[in-house]
Amino acid sequence: FGCSSLTQITIPSSVTSIQHSAFSKCSSLAQITIPSSVTGIEDYAFSGCSRLTQIAIPSSVTRIGDYAFEACGSLTQITIPSYVTIIGDHAFEACGSLTQITIPSSLNSIRNYTFFGCSSLTQITFEIPSYVHSIGDYAFKACASLTQIIIPSSVTEIGKCAFVECKSLT
Numbered sequence: 001f002g003c004s005s006l007t008q009i010t011i012p013s014s015v016t017s018i019q020h021s022a023f024s025k026c027s028s029l030a031q032i033t034i035p036s037s038v039t040g041i042e043d044y045a046f047s048g049c050s051r052l053t054q055i056a057i058p059s060s061v062t063r064i065g066d067y068a069f070e071a072c073g074s075l076t077q078i079t080i081p082s083y084v085t086i087i088g089d090h091a092f093e094a095c096g097s098l099t100q101i102t103i104p105s106s107l108n109s110i111r112n113y114t115f116f117g118c119s120s121l122t123q124i125t126f127e128i129p130s131y132v133h134s135i136g137d138y139a140f141k142a143c144a145s146l147t148q149i150i151i152p153s154s155v156t157e158i159g160k161c162a163f164v165e166c167k168s169l170t
Contacts, residue, residue, distance in 0.1 A: 004028055007051075013037045018045045020065075027051065036060045041068050043088065050074060053097075057081050064091055073097060080104050089113055089136070096120060099145075112136035112159065119144040135162050144168060 003023075008031040011018070017040040023029060025048040032046075036058040043065035046052060053074045057064075059081040066088035069075060077100040080087065085106050092098060094117040101121065109132060115121060121143050132152065137159035140146060147168045151158070163169060 008032065011035055011038065016040075018042060020044055021047070024048055034058055034061075039063070041065060043067055044070070047071055054078065057084075059083060062086070064088060066090055067093070070094060076100065078102075080107070082106055087111060087114055090116065093117055108132060109134045110136055110139045113138045113141070115139060115143055116141045117143075121146050133157070135159060137161060138164070141165055 003026045005028060006026045007028050010033040013035040016037055018038060020042045021044040023046050024044045027048065027050050029049045030051045030053065032055060034057060038058060039060050040063040041061060044067045045065065047067045047070045050073045052072050054077050061081050062083050063086045064084060067090045068088060070090050070093045072095050074097055075095045076097050079102040082104040083106055084104055087107060089111045090113045092115050093113050096117060096119045098118045099120045114136065116138050119142060122145050133154055134157040135155060139159060139162045141161055142165040144167050146166050147170055
């Protein structure tokens, strides 16, 4: 937590979970290697890692916790593995440089504030899987570059202000 001089790290294969706030506020962390032994990225794990530009999440990961990548302002792309079923609230909040994200079909809801403030996301890099049943409160708030979003018929609930301040939506 708060290791401001840490610039890179390779997590050993003996690690199965990146716990709460493990690398939170490591503001110089630019490169990280996560082994396939990791199954969970817990709450605040990389929150505030402002120099992290991209991260490869192994296919073994099934859970991404609340605020896991919140305020990773340099993060430009991320691929969520196909077995992830939970992406926590605020997981990618304030990732203003995030232009590309791939969401797996295993995800069944988009939680509260998940992509809040991801002002660089566009319709080309994001499509809601066909069996998502809910979109949480403020889920896409302030995604200013989002021009189009396809909401599948499986969605039965859209939370309050889910698309507020999405000024480019047509």
